[in-house]
Amino acid sequence: MKLAQAADLLEQQGASPFRVTAxxxxxxxxxxxxxxxxxxxxxxxxxxxxxxxxxxxxIASAIQELLTTGSWAxxxxxxxxxxPVQLFQTVPGIGPKIAEQIHEALHIDTLEALEAAAWGxxxxxxxxxxxxxITGIRNAxxxxxxxxxxxPRLAAGMEPPVITILEVxxxxxxxxxxxxxxxxxxxxxxxxxxxxxxxxxxxxxxxHYTLLYSNTARxxxxxxxxxxxxxxxxxxxxxxxxxxxxxxxxxxxxxQRVVRxxxxxxxxxxxxxxxNNPAP
Numbered sequence: 001m002k003l004a005q006a007a008d009l010l011e012q013q014g015a016s017p018f019r020v021t022a023x024x025x026x027x028x029x030x031x032x033x034x035x036x037x038x039x040x041x042x043x044x045x046x047x048x049x050x051x052x053x054x055x056x057x058x059i060a061s062a063i064q065e066l067l068t069t070g071s072w073a074x075x076x077x078x079x080x081x082x083x084p085v086q087l088f089q090t091v092p093g094i095g096p097k098i099a100e101q102i103h104e105a106l107h108i109d110t111l112e113a114l115e116a117a118a119w120g121x122x123x124x125x126x127x128x129x130x131x132x133x134i135t136g137i138r139n140a141x142x143x144x145x146x147x148x149x150x151x152p153r154l155a156a157g158m159e160p161p162v163i164t165i166l167e168v169x170x171x172x173x174x175x176x177x178x179x180x181x182x183x184x185x186x187x188x189x190x191x192x193x194x195x196x197x198x199x200x201x202x203x204x205x206x207x208h209y210t211l212l213y214s215n216t217a218r219x220x221x222x223x224x225x226x227x228x229x230x231x232x233x234x235x236x237x238x239x240x241x242x243x244x245x246x247x248x249x250x251x252x253x254x255x256q257r258v259v260r261x262x263x264x265x266x267x268x269x270x271x272x273x274x275x276n277n278p279a280p
Contacts, residue, residue, distance in 0.1 A: 002066060002075055003027035003059070009078040013182045015201035019208065025054035030063070041067050058234065069144075073110045077210070077232070080184035080197060084109035091144065093136045101126050104218045107230065107244045107260065115141040159241055160207045160233055162265040166257055169229050169245040172200045172211040176226075186215045206235045214244060 007023035029052050030037055040048050041064055049060035066072050076082035088099035091111070103109065105126045106117055117123045118138045175181045181198035190196070202209045213219075214228035227247050234240035244260045258266040 001027045001031060002072055003030065003062070006072075006075050006078060009075070010201065013078065013184075013199050013201055016203050016208070019201075019203075022054070022056075022059070026059045029054045037063065038067055056236075058236075069111075077109070077212075078184070078199075080186040080195075082109060083187055085188075087111065088114060091137055092140045093133055098126070098128055100217060101128065104216055107214070107216070108242070111141060111145060113242065115145060158239065159243070159262075160205075160209075162259055162262055162269050164204055164207070165231055165233075165243065165245065165259050166266075166269070168200070168202050168204065168209050168211060169231065169257060171202060172198070172229055175200060176213070184212075188215055189217070189220055190215075207233050208235070209233050 003023050004027040007020050007027065010023065011017075011020045033040070033052075044051075046057070046060045046064055049055050049063055050057060055063075062072055062074065073082060073087075084103045085096065085099045087109070088094050088102055088111075089096060091114070094102070102114065102117075102123070106113075106122055108114060108117060114123075115138070118134055118141060123129055123134055123137070172181075176198040181200055183195040184197050184199055185193050185195040186197050197212055197215060200209075200211045202211070210232040212230050213225050214230050215225065216228075219225045219228050224246070229245045230242060231245060232240070232242045243262070245257055246260060248254050248256050248258045248263075253263065253267060253270065256266070256270055
């Protein structure tokens with residue numbers, strides 16, 4: 001069962017024992033069901049799954065994703081086998097070139113994130129994306145994700161604080177440099193199958209974090225794979241999101257770590273930090 005596989009991988013990668021236990025208990029619940037899980041999900045949806053012991057909103061959503069698509073992005077990410085470019089090509093209207101451009105421009109890797117970008121206006125910023133194509137992608141995603149509908153992604157202002165994201169970014173880069181993190185072997189841009197990509201699982205306040213170096217074509221092209229850090233986060237209410245932290249190369253924040261898309265908040269944070277800790 002893939003829930004048990006996720007628990008094993010999380011344990012190997014040093015994730016919270018509570019998170020590991022949650023997946024193990026959910027796996028046991030599913031394995032002991034007298035009723036076929038596919039039938040239950042098909043007739044009662046996520047609400048029926050959540051009624052089961054040890055199945056919360058997040059795990060119910062994962063089960064729905066597995067049953068509907070045959071895969072689970074979170075598990076593939078833990079294994080290092082997630083290929084967003086290939087995934088996006090399963091959506092009618094998206095070919096290899098556009099899929100690569102979406103991944104590079106928006107730093108997203110799931111169909112749910114793609115749907116949010118399609119409705120939130122971000123997809124319009126990708127080259128080659130006109131109104132008719134975006135409408136077609138929206139309709140296709142509605143059909144694909146109709147059975148795996150998740151709660152709305154986080155609105156602006158509801159994400160974890162910038163200061164916390166920068167703290168876990170610093171923790172990740174420090175431990176990666178020390179060689180103290182587990183390594184996974186990503187499928188993309190890794191013809192030799194080497195385990196080189198460090199992964200960190202961290203928990204702060206109400207948020208769970210998973211951090212990995214960016215393994216995109218652009219990061220490799222610019223030789224920034226060990227600078228760009230992708231941060232995935234979710235809480236126990238299954239609100240989730242992701243962002244990328246980079247070292248700024250231009251403007252007033254040059255040389256500072258910034259969260260892409262939240263540069264103004266980063267500027268305010270560094271301004272306040274400098275005010276509170278003036279140089280001697």
